[in-house]
Each structure stands twice: as C-alpha cells, then as structure tokens.
Amino acid sequence: MRRTTTTALLSLAALALTGCGPSTLAVESMIPAGGVRFDDAGALRRAVVEAGARCPGEQVVRDTGGGTDSTVLACDQDLLLGVADSERMEQQMIEGLEGIDGIHYLVQGNWVAASQDRARLEEIREDLGGEITSTSR
Secondary structure (H helix, E strand, C coil), rough: CHHHHHHHHHHHHHHHHHHCCCHHHHHHHCCCCCCCCCCCCHHHHHHHHHCCCCCCCCCEEEECCCCCCEEEEEECCCEEEEEEECCHHHHHHHHHHHHHCCCCEEEECCCCEEEEEEHHHHHHHHHHEEEEEEECC
8 A cells, every 4th residue: 555655655756857748727726825835845855744744765866857846855765745836737747646545645835745644644634734635536
C-alpha cells in the first residue's frame, strides 16, 4: 500500500512539474481567496514543521523543463507538499490529486499537501488553514 502511495505521489509531482493534464475553472472554488501563499515548497515545509508536523525530506524539486516555477517536496513516503506558480498549475495539482484513490489533500492559497493519513493534514490545517478533501477508495 505504501509503495502505491509513493508511486501516486511521485506521479502527481511529475504531473505538477510538467504542466500536463486538463484544467477546469471549478477548481478555483476550492482555493480560498486570500489564503496563505508560499514562494516555494521549501518555505511551505518550514511552515509545516513549525505547525508541528514531521517533514524529514528537504529536497525541493523545481520544474526546469516544463517552463514553470512550481515546486514539489516529498517530506517522506506519505506526505507531499506542492506550491504552484500560477492558477493553471494550482488547478493541475488539484486535478492530479482528484485522480488518486484513497488520498487526502489540504488546499490553501497556492499550495497543497497530500497524504493517505488525514490526521497529518489536520495537524497542518490547525496552523495554516485550508480545506481537506478526500478521494474515494
């Protein structure tokens, strides 16, 4: 199960960084206006750690081939952080997560945190706000 989650999260990271995938305007309603925003996944990681969540991973992956400045950081095998550089990338990150069964994701401003463990996201949400959505299994 954990290998499936890791594969799914890495697939999402690839999707986010290449800019592939469809986009919809419906996603905008899921992103609160004026939400907390971050410059990159490293800054999001610092805020997540300050909120009390574990995030041992520190390597930020920045898109260099797809032409965006969106960033992704895998805290561990079950927590992925992503920061989008545009509304289009925000939409694509969300749409990528919607396609993964049995995952929870927290969205706020221009960032997303994804995990199979909803409790990890609840811990982050207490300090950073946002909406948690769960996909069906």
